[in-house]
Amino acid sequence: MHELGIVFYIIRDVKEAAEANHVDHVSGVVMNIGEVSTVVPEYLTDCWRWAADKEELLKGCELKVCTIPAVSFCEDCRQEYETVRYGRTCPHCHGENTYLLRGNEVEIKEIEVPDCPL
Amino acid sequence: MEPIKIIEIKKSIFADNNIDADELRDELKKKGVYLLNLMSSPGSGKTTTLIRTINLLKDKIRIAVMEADIDSDVDAVKIKEATGIPSIQLHTGGMCHLDAEMTRQGLDSVPMEDLDLVILENVGNLVCPAEFDTGSCRNAMILSVPEGDDKPLKYPLMFSVCDVVVINKIDVLPYFDFDIDKCREYVRMRNPKAQVIPICAKTGEGVDVFADWILREVENWKK
Secondary structure, rough: OHHHHHHHHHHHHHHHHHOOOOOOOOOOEEEEOOOOOOOOHHHHHHHHHHHHHOOOHOOOOOEEEEOOOEEEEOOOOOOOHHHHHHHHOOOOOOOOOOOEEEOOOEEEEEEEEOOOOO | OOEEEEEEEEEEOOOOHHHHHHHHHHHHHHHHOOEEEEEEEOOOOOHHHHHHHHHHOOOOOOOEEEEEEEEEEHHHHHHHHHHOOOOEEEOOOOOOOHHHHHHHHOOOOOOOOHHEEEEEEEOOOOOHHHHHHOOOOOOEEEEEHOOOOHHEEEEEEEHHHEEEEEEEEEEEEHHOOOHHHHHHHHHHHHHOEEEEOOOOOOOOOOHHHHHHHHHHHHHHHOO
């Protein structure tokens, strides 16, 4: 739903990283996207294509998505379980005192730049 | 294939916004201006609730409203006509939420030194606005009876970031399968600290409770 806004944030952060590393073209951006981050990877890559090609630094740059599986923790039985499959109820003890350990990431993992030695 | 060099970044895309939001809050604290971020679905009665609330508060504190919409200025015009207080329209340019930077730009166009309270009416949406810290002192949301009592279960993040949940349109409770006790319980499951205030913006019932909550918040913020 808010993928375009997120793409603008990514572009801003990639520009900053490119400047800090004295890079004038970025060929790939790798994102860590959590399974329950509410970001839809297909929408993200579609928005990315449209917005990135408007930037000299990012023309043709590919956005790659690494999906981070969502894992929850149950405070009652101190065990972990798959969030997407079981939701907020622990499958081991049926407790409700659970919280998300990981899976809501929206982060830039790394950027790829052409390595041309001068 | 041309050789590729990898530069590791490992940075959340929300990190910069969170920093901007904290800076904005610090500045608001110094200036003694309280910023309330009001969120809801489209059609929950945000603007009507605001008009009622502002009319109860405007003789006690100095208020301005920032209306955020994807387009149009109908809400800003309505608020100004009905309350007489300064009201500006922010356009998000197609985006489904406001972030701290957009909020700051909005605040730059209101006379901050002459204000106690700024209410930010966020874009009508229960998903995206919850993800982005606007820099507000508190978050409030309005849930209306026709939307259903299960919304805290369906939009957990929204309910977990709100300090107060206003349940609007309680005059139509007899016509809907909306269980207000169940709704309170669902809100509590997502956020034990959230206060629930049932109101009817149309008749004014309960709006004084919401107005008093805001007044206390503003007074505490200025201490």
